[in-house]
Structure formats: structure tokens, C-alpha cells
Amino acid sequence: MNAVTPVIPAGLLQSVERARALLDEGDYVAARLLSAGAYEQAKAAVDHAQRVKASDRLIAKAREMQLSALEIEAMATVGLADEVDAAQAAGLISARGGRPKTVAGGDGFRIADLGVTRQQLHEARRLREVVRQMPDFVRVTLGERIKAGLSPTRANLRAAIGTASAGKADRGDNLYQTPPEATLSLLALERFSDLVWEPACGRGAIARVLEASGYQLRLSDLRDYGTQSEDGTAQEVGNFLASRAPEGGAGPDIVTNPPYGEDLNRFVAHALREHRPRKMALLLNLNVICGYADPDRTFWMEDHPPARVYAFKHRLPMMHRDGWEGEKASSRMNTGWFVWERQEDGSYGRSTLLHRIDWEDFAGRDPLSPNYAGAFGRASFVDVDAEDFTRQTPRRTLAESVEAVREQVRAWLAAARGQGRTQLDRRTLRQQLGIRDATAIALIDEFCAVGLLGPADDGGAHPILDWGSDAA
The missing domain is CATH 3.40.50.150 (Vaccinia Virus protein VP39)
Structure with missing residues (x-):
């Protein structure tokens, strides 16, 4: 990596912190503008860090800045939606749509003056319903992407809002027609x-x-x-x-x-x-x-x-x-x-x-x-x-799982012995029959007890023993 090329732009952290302070102060327009710029900077920083093969720690730090900026931008837009809704309820929005009047006798303040579209306000209202139930929704949901080594984006947030805000009554029985x-x-x-x-x-x-x-x-x-x-x-x-x-x-x-x-x-x-x-x-x-x-x-x-x-x-x-x-x-x-x-x-x-x-x-x-x-x-x-x-129908117990596959394992052991196999280990049993590890352990212990398998060697392999009529 070129040491003179910074992975995270100087001042990005300060921009995010200033945007958060503006959000806390209720200046939603300024908070949204500043956080939107910080988001783009952080997104570019992630791309740059990946190109120059920066450390995982630095890439994760850049993604965290991207998430913080996105979170502030989203909540600032929610704040603007609250203001617009309050103004509409008070009859202070122009017929063409706009923001609350801030000047006595003012006329014609439009929603567009806020720097947001009607679609963005619609999405903000949906997010508002979600965060009322889960205040940390944006951070928790998109934080999972960072844990998985992925970047949090606006598209991810829109998809998450759509899933979380569709109530059960809206989703019905999850019928989505397959193309x-x-x-x-x-x-x-x-x-x-x-x-x-x-x-x-x-x-x-x-x-x-x-x-x-x-x-x-x-x-x-x-x-x-x-x-x-x-x-x-x-x-x-x-x-x-x-x-x-x-x-x-x-x-x-x-x-x-x-x-x-x-x-x-x-x-x-x-x-x-x-x-x-x-x-x-x-x-x-x-x-x-x-x-x-x-x-x-x-x-x-x-x-x-x-x-x-x-x-x-x-x-x-x-x-x-x-x-x-x-x-x-x-x-x-x-x-x-x-x-x-x-x-x-x-x-x-x-x-x-x-x-x-x-x-x-x-x-x-x-x-x-x-x-x-x-x-x-x-x-x-x-x-x-x-x-x-x-x-x-509760989940099967270990005993029930063993019972369900016991005869299948017996038949497999008989066939394996007939084909000249002399040893069996737990891994092979799991791979051949597709059973859980705990089930394999229980069956091997059982077959050792009845004389179908012998004690394990240092590598965990059990000899397949000669079968008498009782064991078979």
C-alpha cells in the first residue's frame, strides 16, 4: 500500500461527528446534506482501501464511517418527514407541496426546497414506523453487513426498510408470484x-x-x-x-x-x-x-x-x-x-x-x-x-435420531465389511450417511457395546469386527 495515500480521508470523522451534532440540534436539512457528503466520502474510501489491499481493520473502519453517515442521513430525513407531516396537519404547506412556512406571510415553500423527493419522504415515513419499534434498526441491521465483510449502502437500507415495514397483514401469506x-x-x-x-x-x-x-x-x-x-x-x-x-x-x-x-x-x-x-x-x-x-x-x-x-x-x-x-x-x-x-x-x-x-x-x-x-x-x-x-411434533431427541438410522447404519456396515472395509471412523460415518455428529457418536458407542465395532485406535478409527448371529 502506498503510505502517502490515506485510506480514510482527513476530516471524514469530523464531518460525521458534526452531522450527528446537527441532527441532535434538530437542524435536519444541514445534517442531511453533511452526512450525505460524508457517506459518499466513506464509500469512496472503502473502494480505495480494497483496491490498495489495505488491512481488514482499515476497511472495516471505513465501512463503519459509511454506516454512521448513512444512519445520520436516514434519521435526518425522518426528522424532515416529521416536520412536513406536522406542517400539513396545521395547513402550512402550499397546494403544490412544500415545507413549513418559516417567514411570516411566506408563500410557496415546497418540499423540494428541503433537498428531498416525495419518494424519499415516503421511505422516511416507513423507516419511522420501524424505528419506533426498534430504535437501533439502521445500525443493527446494516451492522450485520459489516460483520459479514460487506459494505452498508443506501440500497441495502431501502431493502431492509421494505422488509421490516411490511406488516403481517400487508405480507399476507408471503405470496410472491414467481417469474x-x-x-x-x-x-x-x-x-x-x-x-x-x-x-x-x-x-x-x-x-x-x-x-x-x-x-x-x-x-x-x-x-x-x-x-x-x-x-x-x-x-x-x-x-x-x-x-x-x-x-x-x-x-x-x-x-x-x-x-x-x-x-x-x-x-x-x-x-x-x-x-x-x-x-x-x-x-x-x-x-x-x-x-x-x-x-x-x-x-x-x-x-x-x-x-x-x-x-x-x-x-x-x-x-x-x-x-x-x-x-x-x-x-x-x-x-x-x-x-x-x-x-x-x-x-x-x-x-x-x-x-x-x-x-x-x-x-x-x-x-x-x-x-x-x-x-x-x-x-x-x-x-x-x-x-x-x-x-x-417436537424436535427429535438424540435417542429418536439414533433409532431412525440404526438399521440403515447396520446395513451399511454389513455392506462395507462385505466389500473388504476393515475400519470405520466417525467422519466417514457422517459423510456416508449424512447424519449428525452426535448421532454418529451414539451409534458407534452402541455398536462397540454389542460387538460390531472394536475400540478406536489413536486416529479414532474402529475396527469392523466379525459378526456373530447375535450381533447381526
Whole structure:
């Protein structure tokens, strides 16, 4: 790095501190102007620091300055929105729109005189509703990007406000119609069973493309949208979280755009735990690759990872909320198809391949034909709501997990011994069968106790012993 080239411009910290002082004093116009300039300086400093390969500490410091400036700019705009709203309530805004009168007999002060647009004021009002519930919303939300090694930007803030300010009544059941470009891309890359289950079918955006590509459908959703297949079969109404796998038979492959709200992690985990589809494709926000606090997400991203992820190089056409009548916009979300595929040993493997694709490349490409036909059972729905389902089916205990895979491990051990394998370690067991580490430990201890495995050597490998009739 060139020592004479400063990574963070001189005076940037002072500009941010002065802007914060102006915000505290209630001079929102000056605070917003000064913080906006500081934001641009900090953003340029981040870009420069990355180009000259500055230390992570300096890059993080520049990003922190960018966040501070953005936070001040946002809250100054909220303050201006408060002033405009108060002036409108008092009848002090001109007919064309403007700011409160500050001069006796003044006339014609417009909103534009504040240096903000009506759209910015609209966004500020939405942010105001959010910070009333969470005062540190901007810092907490965008601070996560800094922790992840990313820069906080105005676009990130707008996206966060949009997500946080859409109440449950507005979001409804998180129905966002999937653009056909997404499904066409998937079907040009992957084959599925000739019967596909779409368990969050909505108004049939994915279903229509599937049927046009030669697939038969089973449709269901939490709500009755009146969706039908081409042969007139109506969708079923049922909560996927309260669904049960078919008795005595496998279910069809699953393709859907699942609800992204608070039930997303449970939705994916339930599909893999309960239904164990031969193949499943879900259209997801690429951010799901990150995150560690939710055990359900750990279950489906680490313990039972997707075989492939097709990440779109650029964003899909906007998926607007069902019933949205506002201005249409381009998508702010990076998405991709996550594809799970069950292996011959019953697991979903241990690794994920990432492919970057451009959905525009698949607009005129023919879909692949179905590659698997069979007699599929039908999943059933339990007549309970999601909360009841959660209470009635608690997470598996360790003993229950061991019981569920015990015979599978026995069969694998027998096959391994028949193929000449003489040793087994915990890592191999996890990789081959896709089970949790705690389950692998418990099973190895159990099989050592009954004489199927011997004591571990210094490297943690257990000899696979000769099996007597009792042990087998």
C-alpha cells in the first residue's frame, strides 16, 4: 500500500461527528446534506482501501464511517418527514407541496426546497414506523453487513426498510408470484419425476411452466387461491408444516418457491425430515447460505445440504407481493435454485456444487423431459395450525435420531465389511450417511457395546469386527 495515500480521508470523522451534532440540534436539512457528503466520502474510501489491499481493520473502519453517515442521513430525513407531516396537519404547506412556512406571510415553500423527493419522504415515513419499534434498526441491521465483510449502502437500507415495514397483514401469506424465467431456467438444467408436487402453488406461476414442460402436478397451498391444473384438478388446501408423508410409498419430487417469512427454515426442514423427496428444488434468497442461529437452517444447509445451487448472476424480474398495486420496480434480491437429491445410501450427500447462471440464457431453450415415473403416494394434511403442529411434533431427541438410522447404519456396515472395509471412523460415518455428529457418536458407542465395532485406535478409527448371529 502506498503510505502517502490515506485510506480514510482527513476530516471524514469530523464531518460525521458534526452531522450527528446537527441532527441532535434538530437542524435536519444541514445534517442531511453533511452526512450525505460524508457517506459518499466513506464509500469512496472503502473502494480505495480494497483496491490498495489495505488491512481488514482499515476497511472495516471505513465501512463503519459509511454506516454512521448513512444512519445520520436516514434519521435526518425522518426528522424532515416529521416536520412536513406536522406542517400539513396545521395547513402550512402550499397546494403544490412544500415545507413549513418559516417567514411570516411566506408563500410557496415546497418540499423540494428541503433537498428531498416525495419518494424519499415516503421511505422516511416507513423507516419511522420501524424505528419506533426498534430504535437501533439502521445500525443493527446494516451492522450485520459489516460483520459479514460487506459494505452498508443506501440500497441495502431501502431493502431492509421494505422488509421490516411490511406488516403481517400487508405480507399476507408471503405470496410472491414467481417469474417464468426462473422456472424455465430450472427445467432446462434439471429433470424431475413426471408427477411434481407444488406445495406452495399460489396462483400457479410455477405450475403453469411445469405443465407446459410435460409434467403432471399435485397442487396445494395454505390458502385456497382456486388454482387448478390443466385437467381441472383443483389445488388442495393445507398447511405444509402440518403435512405427513404418504404411507407405504414415496412421494413425488417437490418444486416450489416457499414462503420467505418466519416459517421458511421450518418449511425446508420439514420437507427433508418428513417427506424425504427423491429430488427437491426451492427458489431461495442466496442469503440463506449464511446464518447459523436457527437449528432448522443448520439441518438443511449443513446436515442435509443441497446437491446443487444455481445462483442467478443478475436478479430476476421483480416478484411483487400478491395484490400489490403500487409502483413496479426491479428486484433487490439475489436468488437461486437450491436442488436437493437423495443418494443411493439414503442421505443427501455432504457437499454442494455452486453454478452461476444467467436466466436470460434459457428464455428460448427447451426444457428437459421428466426422467422418473412411478407410483407415488399422497401426502396428507393434519387439521391443525402451524403452532399446534410445532407443539405436537417436537424436535427429535438424540435417542429418536439414533433409532431412525440404526438399521440403515447396520446395513451399511454389513455392506462395507462385505466389500473388504476393515475400519470405520466417525467422519466417514457422517459423510456416508449424512447424519449428525452426535448421532454418529451414539451409534458407534452402541455398536462397540454389542460387538460390531472394536475400540478406536489413536486416529479414532474402529475396527469392523466379525459378526456373530447375535450381533447381526
